Amino acid sequence: xxxxxxxxxxxxxxxxxxxxxxxxxxxxxxxxxxxxxxxxxxxxxxxxxxxxxxxxxxxxxxxxxxxxxxxxxxxx
Numbered sequence: 068x069x070x071x072x073x074x075x076x077x078x079x080x081x082x083x084x085x086x087x088x089x090x091x092x093x094x095x096x097x098x099x100x101x102x103x104x105x106x107x108x109x110x111x112x113x114x115x116x117x118x119x120x121x122x123x124x125x126x127x128x129x130x131x132x133x134x135x136x137x138x139x140x141x142x143x
């Protein structure tokens with residue numbers, strides 16, 4: 068039996084466009100991620116083959132977004 072896993076996040080940030088342009092092309096083999104930009108929000112949708120891949124993708128994407136926020140804060 069194969070189980071598909073999904074997760075969706077809405078992230079409100081004043082740097083949404085910068086972050087979107089920085090990481091929109093990232094992806095992984097066992098998971099698919101789509102990143103959307105809507106005003107001051109990012110919408111992140113992740114699909115994975117299994118829960119382990121979903122957890123890894125969630126951690127990677129949220130870490131990338133947090134890292135972008137931190138870098139932007141240092142630059143400003």
